[in-house]
Amino acid sequence: MGTKDYKNTAWLDFREKAFEELGYFCQRCHRSDDDVVLQVHHKFYIAGRKPWEYNLSDCEVLCRGCHAREHGHVRPDYNWNLSHSNDLGSTIGTCELCGSTLRFEFHVFHNDWSEPMVLGTVCCDNLTGTQEATEFRKKEKAFLRYLDKWCDCENGESLFQANKRLTFRIIKVGTGVFKVDVYKLGKNVHTGKKSFSSLLEAKSQLHSYIKNKEYKERFDDKSK
Incomplete structure (x- = not known):
């Protein structure tokens, strides 16, 4: 034929x-x-x-x-590439290689294989020969722990207690518009100019700033 x-x-x-x-x-x-x-x-x-x-x-x-x-074509066991990842929210996914259930799915592709695959963390690391999936999971878990530290209020605000003196407060200033205030010992010491479309966006933008404690020099210098 x-x-x-x-x-x-x-x-x-x-x-x-x-x-x-x-x-x-x-x-x-x-x-x-x-x-x-x-x-x-x-x-x-x-x-x-x-x-x-x-x-x-x-x-x-x-x-x-x-x-x-x-037809006898064998799927490669190495040199796969990570395309992107998804958080499914719960363990509703399935690894196409080992069949285990998963929450975080990793999409991989190979230049010499026609079909992409959806894998779990371990299988993704094995086929790509990297620690990309593991590192992603570590960062994602750290981010989720960070989100858990925010206190969401009924009035739409959200508070993050950085330490005994400093608090970050996300306030809603309009429909789909949020801004960040910084309070030191209960007193407003800064109102951010940048606006965000959701609480999650504001929290995400503040993540590295809070994680790396970049606020200390500006807002939490004990000598001031």
């Missing part, structure tokens, strides 16, 4: 019929066409027969990755 056969209208019609009859999902990994590229795989070949001249029972729907493995 030549490449031209797979551009033939008869093949395209057969392929669509196969999807309709067999389902729009990979029959090996069960992922749908929303997540992967699906292909029609022939379980066997008969000399001289066109790819659309088979019974549907002689075919199965596979994703591009499972199809490649079926």
Whole structure:
């Protein structure tokens, strides 16, 4: 079967019929066409027969990755690259390599493999040969601990007690507009000029400033 056969209208019609009859999902990994590229795989070949001249029972729907493995192409075990990561909010995800449940999913790709994968922390580090996923998790956990230290009030404000003397206060000054005040021993010593669209954005922008205690020289110099 030549490449031209797979551009033939008869093949395209057969392929669509196969999807309709067999389902729009990979029959090996069960992922749908929303997540992967699906292909029609022939379980066997008969000399001289066109790819659309088979019974549907002689075919199965596979994703591009499972199809490649079926034809003997082996997925690489190294030199994968981390594309991006997502926090799912709870352990509702699944690592496509080991099957473990996960909250933080890491999307990886390989230049010599057609299908990207979604992995957990350990599998991502193993395939990329780095500690990127582990370092991301450490930073994310530290950020979540930082968020837990804020006290959200019923009036829409949020307070962060940096130490016994200094407090950061995020106030709502309009619809979708928040600003930051700094209080020292209960007295307002600074009102920020920059505005934020949400409490989370304001907290995120203050994270490194508070974490690295950059405020100490300006607002918490005990000699002043």
